Amino acid sequence: MLRIVIAILGVCLLGPTQHTAAAENNNSSSLFSTRFTHGDGEYEISSVRLPWFKARNLCRSLGKDLVSIESSAENIAILTALSSFSTESFWSAGTRLYTGPNYFYWDSTGLSVESYTNWAPGQPDDSSDYVRIWHEYGHQWDAAPDTYELLFICEWHPCV
Ligand SMILES: [Ca+2]
Numbered sequence: 001m002l003r004i005v006i007a008i009l010g011v012c013l014l015g016p017t018q019h020t021a022a023a024e025n026n027n028s029s030s031l032f033s034t035r036f037t038h039g040d041g042e043y044e045i046s047s048v049r050l051p052w053f054k055a056r057n058l059c060r061s062l063g064k065d066l067v068s069i070e071s072s073a074e075n076i077a078i079l080t081a082l083s084s085f086s087t088e089s090f091w092s093a094g095t096r097l098y099t100g101p102n103y104f105y106w107d108s109t110g111l112s113v114e115s116y117t118n119w120a121p122g123q124p125d126d127s128s129d130y131v132r133i134w135h136e137y138g139h140q141w142d143a144a145p146d147t148y149e150l151l152f153i154c155e156w157h158p159c160v
Pocket of ligand 1: 041067068069070074155
């Protein structure tokens, strides 16, 4: 147990260079094109397109989850990272899968999206239950069907 704690502390204290080296040592590196940080959060943008559940499960298989956007500052960091992806939409952890028509939440945290929202005009509509970061409105949010095959963003907090 002590060794695990020391290993985790070591990774957190060694900083981004060591993180990158660690990421390149596993087989997931080809699944992602871009890595960035915001506060204590780390993020990776996928290089593969998947439907929502497969995207979520892939993030989770790596000890991460789909991205949740809880503040304007986090949104700005994400939009900056997406600035070179102007024709691509991305899955987030947002859904109303288990809650019904008027309550979207982040599947990664279980918390409502209402603390911060960035819906595109006319969204969310009644047709779909999963939140994509939609290129057609400058990466504002859109409720989309889970079957769409999109790039996605994994988020994790290794030092919290
Ligand atoms: Ca987040």
